[in-house]
Amino acid sequence: MLVLALDTATPTLLAGVARRSTDGAVEVLAERAVPSGTRHAELLTPAVRDVLADAGVALADLGAVVTGLGPGPFTGLRVGIVTAAAIADARGLPVIGVCSLDAIGSGARTVVTDARRKEVYWATYDADGSRISGPSVDKPADVTLPEPVVGDPPFAAERLGRTVTEAQVTTAGLLRAAADQLDDPALFDGPTPPAPLVPLYLRRPDATPPTSFKPVTTA
């Protein structure tokens, strides 16, 4: 089966096309990692078009879509998720959401990404690569992050004060994280329902209801 994989949880957007065999073996046919910063909305659909062309795959040949659900900066995160949901809906494909941290660097015990505000998004994994805690968002001083740590070194070096090996979300990582769902025959049964993709925001919206309104004249 051919799978389209997307992620916009970090400043580098990812689009990839992979072939997944019934035994779970994954062959990545094409992948584009675009350092797009805050321009995910501009650059994601062009990247999807490009990887499909690179892989020589038509949209009609796809069997599923996998997307990262974050955690990550909200605005960019939503771009990837709604793009995956819309492509899947338009083509009648199942869409699977996975934790983006699970799709970063297999083998590491801790994955961190930039949560801004002096905090990190993090998750820890056992020796088999199964997530044992997280995803969460915290100040680095408040959590124990076992070595080795992978993620985004430019920010992590200063914020964590320790060595972080650079690692990004990959197509193979996204498919690995979605393996159980891709193996579930129910995913492909009957008409696809509207995708309930719920982003891993981990933070509430920044808004507090006013307790009382000041008189306009003194505001």
Place this chain on the structure above:
Amino acid sequence: MTEPLVLGFETSCDETGVGLVRGRTLLSDALATSMAEHERFGGVVPEIASRAHLEAMVPTVHRALSEAGVQAADVDAVAVTAGPGLTGALLVGLAAAKAYALALDVPLYGVNHLAAHVAVDELQHGALEEPSLALLVSGGHSSLLLVPDLSREVISLGRTVDDAAGEAFDKVARVLGMPFPGGPPIDRAAREGDGSAIAFPRGLTGPRDAPYDFSFSGLKTAVARWVEARQKAGEPVPVADVAASFQEAVADVLTAKAVRACRDHGVDHLVLGGGVAANSRLRALAEERCAAAGIVLRVPSPRLCTDNGAMVAALGSRLVAAGVAPSAPDLGADSSLPIDVVGV
């Protein structure tokens, strides 16, 4: 050959709108709103609106398709609001529209939200007379536009220099202890009141003021001062008269400037749009003054005056018919997209 089927997306504020239009025929207009979630904040919270857009997007597309009785594969073009609006909110609709266009292999048109407010009237009243004037008033905008060719050329004559008209309604409603959004409760209360009871100021109407710009901040403050003075003196506040007099001041300035702009530019067609165009006094006064000035007034139904997906599809449909080139694949959103950009 049937006319192209256009799917339109609107997410510039708190309404998730998806509409389908064929030529100038409205097929469906599906809407989800997060308004209730913003009420306790007294205004739209952008992050809450953006989260709601994402949740509502695919289900709203499904509703639009089923109401229109068409399949996604029947769609010939996709149109989307590229701005102006709240960036995070715009980006959800933009990304969705780009993805549907890609997946359905049809052209994509990024359009201007304000021009779409004008285009929607074509769904109800047929081809727009050109040139027309357009008065667009809502919680997010207050603009007077000259429209020589809605597909290619829209000129801004004036706009608010401070608050949007709808914001003034929200703030005055708060002063009067009414819920958010303030337009409907003020309109209701004003029906029992006397619009000439209190002489509230008309902003920017002096001889040396910009003839087509608006200012509602001074009016809002004047209403608040007037009400607070009564409260301090321990006197009852005549809510209906305050609402009616405030509403009269807003309607008076808006219609006077719109009619003057028509006269000055030799234009005899005026289109109203935006949520505040649902205000009964604004509609009545616009009708009265346009009739007296020999101007044909066009006002879409209240449902189409507020933000919706059909208005975006309507403008997209026009751009397709006019042979305007589709947007580039790297189309983005622009929170302050200028009005002279009709299609991006």
